[in-house]
Amino acid sequence: MDLRQLRCAVAVADEMHFGRAAARLEILPAALGRMVRQLEDGLGVQLFERTTRSVVITPEGLKLIREARVLLEHIDAAEQRWRKMGRKGRQVLRLGAIDTAASGLIPGLLSAVHASHPELKIQLVEERSAKLIPRLLAGNLDLALVRPGLMPFHRRLRGHFLLHESSVVLLPSGHPLTRLQEVNVTDLQDMPLIVPDRRSRPHSHDSVLALFEGENIQPNIIQNADEKQTMMNMVAAGIGAAIIPRWWSALAPRGVQVCELAPSRGEAQAKLPLHVVWPRDIRDPSRDAVVEILLSIIDRYAASA
Numbered sequence: 001m002d003l004r005q006l007r008c009a010v011a012v013a014d015e016m017h018f019g020r021a022a023a024r025l026e027i028l029p030a031a032l033g034r035m036v037r038q039l040e041d042g043l044g045v046q047l048f049e050r051t052t053r054s055v056v057i058t059p060e061g062l063k064l065i066r067e068a069r070v071l072l073e074h075i076d077a078a079e080q081r082w083r084k085m086g087r088k089g090r091q092v093l094r095l096g097a098i099d100t101a102a103s104g105l106i107p108g109l110l111s112a113v114h115a116s117h118p119e120l121k122i123q124l125v126e127e128r129s130a131k132l133i134p135r136l137l138a139g140n141l142d143l144a145l146v147r148p149g150l151m152p153f154h155r156r157l158r159g160h161f162l163l164h165e166s167s168v169v170l171l172p173s174g175h176p177l178t179r180l181q182e183v184n185v186t187d188l189q190d191m192p193l194i195v196p197d198r199r200s201r202p203h204s205h206d207s208v209l210a211l212f213e214g215e216n217i218q219p220n221i222i223q224n225a226d227e228k229q230t231m232m233n234m235v236a237a238g239i240g241a242a243i244i245p246r247w248w249s250a251l252a253p254r255g256v257q258v259c260e261l262a263p264s265r266g267e268a269q270a271k272l273p274l275h276v277v278w279p280r281d282i283r284d285p286s287r288d289a290v291v292e293i294l295l296s297i298i299d300r301y302a303a304s305a
């Protein structure tokens with residue numbers, strides 16, 4: 001018997017319907033049914049009588065659910081007490097963020113958090129999404145601003161979409177294309193291109209290629225790079241052009257010209273999604289307060305992304 005099995009049984013008792021209970025817990029009905037069966041098998045009692053049309057709780061199930069409610073209430077209260085004690089000792093919420101979010105969104109978020117919760121300190125960890133997600137799952141982070149990977153987020157994580165980031169073109173200063181008001185993807189057809197490495201930045205890589213695919217153009221990729229700062233330095237050295245998220249363009253070094261990217265047929269696929277994610281089964285009032293603040297300010301940042 002474990003706590004997740006008990007929570008599943010209590011949800012079924014509340015809803016008297018496996019489908020609604022599964023939706024409430026945000027898991028698949030099959031997984032919920034498996035949890036309940038494992039609990040029944042482990043205890044050696046039948047908690048629910050199931051038919052194709054209804055669910056009926058047994059007398060044994062009624063007794064167990066009553067005790068389970070009390071047990072879960074005590075556990076949830078104890079968890080919150082210990083978290084508050086931990087906050088008093090360290091007063092730190094561990095926030096992970098990808099580089100563009102750290103540049104364009106985090107300063108405003110920290111300002112808003114400090115204004116409303118001056119006792120709460122934020123420990124910021126800047127990394128790629130591929131490294132932040134495992135740290136969340138391991139309990140080393142409380143919250144993270146990331147891009148979704150090639151697969152859906154892990155089932156132990158809960159996420160909320162924040163915004164899409166648009167892209168800009170970086171060109172070496174003095175390049176003829178910098179005289180244009182907007183640079184079209186077709187203008188870059190023969191331009192040597194520096195793109196993010198797909199293994200470390202799959203969304204950024206795919207978004208660049210989507211722009212060219214939308215115009216039926218084969219990009220002239222001359223170099224891959226893991227870090228955006230490396231890409232910008234390569235542009236400054238005259239190696240080629242790069243397409244990066246708008247928020248990062250404010251950090252472009254000398255020798256780089258930032259140009260607007262004209263709308264194109266591949267633009268929708270080239271948008272870079274940003275999500276906030278956190279561990280699903282951990283209750284944390286401080287984290288929830290930061291998420292609430294983030295969602296309250298996100299619209300003003302979406303327009304500039």
